[in-house]
Amino acid sequence: MKFALMCLGSLGLSACAALPDRTLPAVNDTVAYQKLYPYYTELCAVSEIDKKPDFGAEIVSGGPGGHSVLYLNGVCRGKDSGYPRIELCNGSPGSDQGVGISANEHFSNANWVATEGRQFFFHGDLPPGAPLTRDAYAATQISAMDQGIYDGVVFHDTVFDGKPGDVSREAWKYEVSAGTDYAVDFGRSRYCARVPVSRAQMQSTVDALNTVNDPYREGQKTFEWNVFHDNCSHLTHKGVAATCEIPPWPQNQSLLEAAIDLPVPKNEFVDLMRRGNDTAIDDPVALYQDTAARQEILTYGRLPAEPGVLADVAPIVQQNEVYGTRVHLIFYDEMIFGQYQPEFDRILSDPAYSDLRLNLARFADIYRHADAGRRTLPDDLARLPEEDRVNFRAFYNAYYKALKEAEARLDMETRTLK
Secondary structure, eight states, X not given: OEEEEOSSOOOOOTTOOEEOOOOOOOOSOHHHHHHHOSSEEEEEEEOOOOBOSSSSSEEEXXXXXXXXXXXXXXXXXXXXXXXXXXEEOXXXXXXXXXXXXXXXXXXXXXXXXXXXXXXXXXXXXXXXXOOBOHHHHHHHHHHHHHHTTTTTOOBOGGGGTTOOTTSOHHHHHHHHHBTTTBOHHHHOOEEEEEEEOOHHHHHHHHHHHHHHHHHHHTXXXXXXXXXXXXXXXXXXXXXXXXXXXXXXXXXSOOHHHHHHSXXXXXXXXXXXXXXXHHSOOSOHHHHHHSHHHHHHHHHHOOOSSOTTOEEEEEOOOSSBSSBOSOOOEEOOOOTTTOOHHHHHHHHHHOGGGTOHHHHHHHHHHHHHHHHHTXXXXXXXXXXXXXXXXXXXXXXXXXXXXXXXXXXXXHHHHHHHHO
């Protein structure tokens, strides 16, 4: 049986253009980043997959829409559940102490699974710069089985059609899902947006993702992947939106609405990078009128744009005996007036979106501008409708408290990196 590992599949998005892979310098040392931001989410748009024939399961590309995954630093797998559940790790997390979250159409009693460790989630057992041989590919599958990524997870019966008789059903799960749920870089290129969050925000993400899996775990529902209502980007968007960093995705859309406006992995990368870096934070009235920003400030005391939202781009392993390396990832955009391509190019060409020190320096300027342009409460109240003025008073104070605390964190972060 041929397996199409996809998030969006081939939707016939004629307004999208396939883009060649391109690379950036890696995000500053992950260890240094983690010292500043022990809790962070990393939403990744990953390319289509192109497995070479005549070795293991035959995988056909799910289309250039690609796949979306989410890495959560500071989160661990629930050890005693016998099913994919996650929880905050005990103590202060290390740089490789986290889980990678991936949805997969193969699953019937779960929406997602969790893979431990950023290194293994993205690189498997492969050392940096090493070629992907068939032996290394097989060794990583054994490590994944030892980790028990699919413990308690039931796959749809059709996944096992054509399984060789000498391969167990359990081993087949790991064979058909490599490069998608673990060892992502083996078969896909990726564009990731890292976003620092507080421990409280990460707890909200953990709770939101566990809630997604609950009805499948309890047998109330069977997971049926749906490109318009339940694709991989719906899941990763939900995980990030739980922090109030981005607005939640609209619920209960009609088929037409969902087809016109659906989360797409590469779009999500651009949207999150812009949200975390380019949202104007010098106008409390505008932030009050932005529902997600208002909730983030009031609930978590965080601004919608803060230092540390960085791009991390990595190509598929180039010396590769298992996967083809000419892979693509598309936007869902208007052909003539679409903004994603130029915004994507801007993000990848500006070092302040990938270099931690430059990013911190940029936000020092942003904070100085916000302080210099401060208006009085009466001035801001006069810009609002009468019905908003009572609630805005509390928000005004919360906003300037969040700004002051963000400035203090930035000062500490800058001194730490010196």
